[in-house]
Amino acid sequence: MEHAIRAEGLVRRFGDTTALAGVDLAVPTGTVFGLLGPNGAGKTTAVRVLSTLLRADEGHATVGGFDVVRDAHRVRQLIGLTGQYASVDETLTGFENLLLIGRLLGLGRADAKARARQLLADFHLSDAADRAAKTYSGGMRRRLDLAASLVGRPQVLFLDEPTTGLDPRSRNELWDIVRNLVSDGVTVLLTTQYLEEADQLASEIAVVDHGRVIAQGTPEELKTRTGGQTLAVRPADADDLPTVVAIAAEVAGATPEVVQTTVTVPVNAPGVLPAVVRRLEAAEIPVAELALRGASLDEVFLSLTGHRAETDAPAGADLEGSVA
């Protein structure tokens, strides 16, 4: 099968809200597909429709070649779902949670137990196996949740914002898990608000906003779509920031942004770099960092939607702001 997941014209309304306004998706088998969008974009709604939990008002979708409405029972045999909020039974132990799923999936008692133990070991939860899940940390709960969705060895895995609330180490671990799954042939549909995450994992990204796919392509394609590159200058002395901003604005002919002490500005014309170097030299500004790089997904998002995507760094976001 060429596409593990296909969706055509999915529409879903909640009262006056249109959560999905005609979404088309095609996810090649054995790849990671990233659904990237800000709060309320419709990511969770899309995942719920594809994982048979919610019916679309219009359009249709198949998973593993089976219609998610007419053949829901078959689809459920192929998929694993890790929802946006950990959905383990908090009163059961980690082991019992996995045992429960295994038994429900028809594994014999011994097999279900073995499977549970193995997944707990794989997800570094063996020590906590016999503790109630309510005593788990957020990261442990997420891992247990992910383990629960893997009990049935799914061919297609839905991960709805799997790393929200994880510390960087746990996030990297989860990324590795996803990469491992894909190398074993699993198709993963992952939603995220983190541009970096989509960039790291997904071979193809759909950017959603207000229930629509507003752009789609490989991370590289999306980055080049905004056309130009970004010039980044970080002066050694933060006092020089205003001067650097003025120089960057003049050379690039656009409004720079300042993130912490780095000035960035989109550039299109060739020859910008030497020009900037000359001007900085003339102004005698020592530079700690000077680079010309492809646009980040953050910038892609900004240019596509006209507003910034939510980022995971509220502290950094406070410092962020365009100087104009």
Place this chain on the structure above:
Amino acid sequence: MTATTVTAPLTPARRLGPTAGLRHTLTLAWRSLVQIKHNPMELLDLSIQPVMFVLLFTYVFGGAISGSPGDYLTFALPGIIVQNAFFATMTTGFGLNNDLTKGVFDRLRALPIARWAPLAGRILADTVKQAWSVSLLVGVGMILGFRLENGLLGLLGAFALLLAFSLAASWISVLVGVLVNEPEKVQIFGFMVIFPLTFTSNAFVPTETMPGWLQSWVEVNPVTILADALRGLLVGGPVAAPVVQSLLWAGVLAAIFAPLAVRGLRRRV
């Protein structure tokens, strides 16, 4: 990583085998019961509270209402059993709401299991809990001097009637569990409705001692009818009429609330 090998069925079955739903229900009932192991408070709830009620009512009110604790126990134990049954049905809605708000219900719905199994499993588990607390109540009552006048048959009949009624009444609880947005609200509802409902009956106090306007309600209150049916089955007295009326009540409750609850659940998820 061995955990990730893909071996899900390549040609998944179109529908479930006939006994699969039953197996899922049993597994999910196991899940609800094994929770007790980790939450001893629940066992206390199921055990201490009914026993405490029997002791308090018998020794505090017994003398005043029936002249002696022994006589009162004969009168009130069936009533206490009914009250306990009503409160016990609330655990179904509480647990269901917990599953809905915590996302567990979604996880279950995304599995290839019978659609009705999550609800049926919960109700089955709650029926087991119900049976446990009724046994406890009868056991403690007998230690305190309660006599089964109709023998084992009467006891089994009482058990069956009570479980049938609870099953029907638990649809109210399911409906509440589906409608409210947090589990605690199920408990608040239970407290606010079940307390007045069970006290405005002849469960604890004979109807004749109440004001006339209240008596007319007490006589049709399902709590009264069910308590009378249990009295008939356990300690003697009329059986047929209250049993039939109890079953009618159960039928009416189920006919009204089961469709509402199922519809509410469909809407919510």
